[in-house]
Amino acid sequence: MTLDDLLTLLHGCPLVASVQASEGSPVDDPETLLKLARASTLAGVRLLRLQGARNIRAIRRGTGVPVIGLIKRTYPDSDVYITPTIWEVDEVIDEGAEVVALDATARHRSGDALLGDLIAHAHSREALVLADIDTVENAVAAVAAGADMVSTTLGGYTSERAATTGADLELLRQTIAAVTVPVFAEGRYAHRWEIDAALRIGAAGVIVGGALNDPVKQTRALMPVRFEGDKVGAVDIGGTWLRFGTFTSDWKLIEVERTPNPPKREERLQWIRDRIQASGVHRVGVSTGGIVDPRTGLVWKAKEYLMADHVGIVFSEETLGIPTFAIGDGHATAWGHANLPRFAGRRVATLAIGTGLGAGFVQEGKIWAGRRGEYPRVNDLPAPGGKTYEELLGGIHITKEPTQEAEARAILALESALKAVSDLYFPDDIVIAGSVGLSPWLAPHLHRLGAIPSPFDHDAGLYGAAAVALFPPPL
Ligand SMILES: CC(=O)N[C@H](C=O)[C@@H](O)[C@H](O)[C@H](O)COP(=O)(O)O
Numbered sequence: 001m002t003l004d005d006l007l008t009l010l011h012g013c014p015l016v017a018s019v020q021a022s023e024g025s026p027v028d029d030p031e032t033l034l035k036l037a038r039a040s041t042l043a044g045v046r047l048l049r050l051q052g053a054r055n056i057r058a059i060r061r062g063t064g065v066p067v068i069g070l071i072k073r074t075y076p077d078s079d080v081y082i083t084p085t086i087w088e089v090d091e092v093i094d095e096g097a098e099v100v101a102l103d104a105t106a107r108h109r110s111g112d113a114l115l116g117d118l119i120a121h122a123h124s125r126e127a128l129v130l131a132d133i134d135t136v137e138n139a140v141a142a143v144a145a146g147a148d149m150v151s152t153t154l155g156g157y158t159s160e161r162a163a164t165t166g167a168d169l170e171l172l173r174q175t176i177a178a179v180t181v182p183v184f185a186e187g188r189y190a191h192r193w194e195i196d197a198a199l200r201i202g203a204a205g206v207i208v209g210g211a212l213n214d215p216v217k218q219t220r221a222l223m224p225v226r227f228e229g230d231k232v233g234a235v236d237i238g239g240t241w242l243r244f245g246t247f248t249s250d251w252k253l254i255e256v257e258r259t260p261n262p263p264k265r266e267e268r269l270q271w272i273r274d275r276i277q278a279s280g281v282h283r284v285g286v287s288t289g290g291i292v293d294p295r296t297g298l299v300w301k302a303k304e305y306l307m308a309d310h311v312g313i314v315f316s317e318e319t320l321g322i323p324t325f326a327i328g329d330g331h332a333t334a335w336g337h338a339n340l341p342r343f344a345g346r347r348v349a350t351l352a353i354g355t356g357l358g359a360g361f362v363q364e365g366k367i368w369a370g371r372r373g374e375y376p377r378v379n380d381l382p383a384p385g386g387k388t389y390e391e392l393l394g395g396i397h398i399t400k401e402p403t404q405e406a407e408a409r410a411i412l413a414l415e416s417a418l419k420a421v422s423d424l425y426f427p428d429d430i431v432i433a434g435s436v437g438l439s440p441w442l443a444p445h446l447h448r449l450g451a452i453p454s455p456f457d458h459d460a461g462l463y464g465a466a467a468v469a470l471f472p473p474p475l
Pocket residue numbers: 018020070082153154157186187188189207208209210211
C-alpha cells in the first residue's frame with residue numbers, strides 16, 4: 001500500500017478505530033476484538049490500529065481492512081514499549097500490517113536501536129511507518145529520520161508533556177504546523193467535537209481507541225468518584241469573615257467556627273491549619289474571594305480593598321497539610337447549588353452578593369471557568385448609569401441599613417444584573433446567596449425578579465467549599 005492509497009482511504013473515512021484491550025481485560029482475545037473491529041467497519045471505518053501479532057493476523061484476515069500494527073513489549077533496559085526494536089517491526093510486518101506504528105520519543109530504546117534504523121528496516125520491507133510522538137520536536141526528528149506519518153499517540157504519556165484532560169489539540173495544531181507529512185490525531189479523543197476540531201485543524205485522520213472499543217476504559221470514565229472518609233473540612237474566606245466548617249461525608253454540616261478575616265495571609269493559613277488539626281479532617285475544600293488557579297491553589301488575583309494581602313496565598317496540600325481543593329467563591333457557591341437534588345443536571349447560575357459580588361455558572365456538571373480559574377465577571381460589568389454591579393450591590397459599598405433610596409438603587413441593579421446573566425448564559429435557574437443577597441430588604445424581591453434564594457441560606461459559601469471537597473468538580 002502506498003501513502004497515497006492510505007490518504008485516499010482516509011478521505012473516505014477519517015475515523016480510525018484502534019481496537020486494543022486494556023491489560024487483563026476479558027475482551028483481550030482475537031475473536032472478541034475481531035467482533036469489535038467488525039462493529040467499527042460496519043459503521044464505516046476503513047482503517048484499523050491493532051496491537052499484538054495474533055490480533056493483527058486474525059482481524060486483518062477477518063475484516064480485510066488495512067491495518068496500522070504495533071506490538072507492545074517492555075524490555076528491562078527501556079521505557080519504550082510501542083514496537084520498540086527491530087524484532088517487533090518484523091513481527092508486525094510478518095502479520096500483514098500495511099503500516100508499522102512505533103515509538104518515536106527521544107527515549108532510549110532497548111539494545112540501543114536507532115529510530116532511523118527501524119524506519120529504514122520497515123521501508124526495506126515495503127511497509128509504511130507511523131511515528132508515535134510525544135512532542136513537536138520529536139515529530140520533526142521522526143520525519144527527519146524518515147517516518148511517513150506521525151501520530152500524537154504519546155502526548156501526555158512521557159515526562160515531556162503534561163497529560164491534558166481530553167484530547168491534546170494544541171499538540172496536534174503545533175505538530176501539523178511543524179511537519180509536512182500527514183499527521184494523525186490520537187490519544188484521549190472521546191467526543192465528536194474533538195474529532196471535528198482535529199479534522200478542522202488538519203489531521204489526516206483521528207485514531208480513537210478507548211472511547212470506541214475498550215469497555216474497561218469506558219467503565220472507568222463513567223465511574224462516579226466517591227469520598228471514602230467520614231468527614232471533610234470546608235473553608236469559606238470572604239471579605240469580612242473567615243469560616244471553617246466540618247461536614248459529614250453525606251454533606252451535612254456538623255459544626256462551624258468563624259473569626260474576623262485576619263489582615264495577613266500567613267495568619268489566615270495558620271488559623272485554617274489549626275482548625276484542620278482540631279477537627280481531624282483529612283480533606284478540605286476552600287472557597288475564597290479572588291481568582292484561584294485550581295491546579296495549584298494559588299490566588300493570583302484579588303481586590304486589595306476586599307481581600308487585603310491575599311494575592312500570593314496558596315491553598316494546597318503543602319500549605320494546609322491535607323489534600324486541598326480550592327476554587328473562587330463564586331464558583332464554589334455555584335458548585336454547591338448545582339449539586340443539590342433540586343438543581344442537579346440543570347443550567348444553574350449563582351450570584352453571591354456579600355461584601356463583594358461573586359458569580360458562577362454550572363452546566364452539564366462543569367463549572368464555567370477560565371483556564372486559570374477566572375469566573376464570570378458580572379461584578380465588574382457597568383450597570384445602567386455607569387457604576388458597576390459590585391458598586392451598586394456589594395456590601396462594602398452599601399451600609400448595613402441602607403437608605404430607601406440606596407435599597408431601590410440596589411434592587412434595580414439586581415434586576416439588571418439578573419437580566420444580563422439570563423441574556424449571557426441562558427440558565428434554567430438563578431440562585432442568590434450572600435449576606436446582602438439574602439438580607440431582609442433584598443430577599444423579598446427575589447421571587448418577583450425570577451431568582452431563587454439559596455437553600456443553604458447564609459452558609460452557601462461553606463456548603464460550596466464542602467461540595468468542592470466531597471465531589472471535586474472536573475477541571
Ligand atoms: C499511550 C498508548 O500506549 N497508546 C496506545 C497506542 O496504541 C493505545 O493504548 C491507545 O488505546 C491508542 O493510542 C488510542 O488512544 P485512546 O485509547 O486514548 O483513544
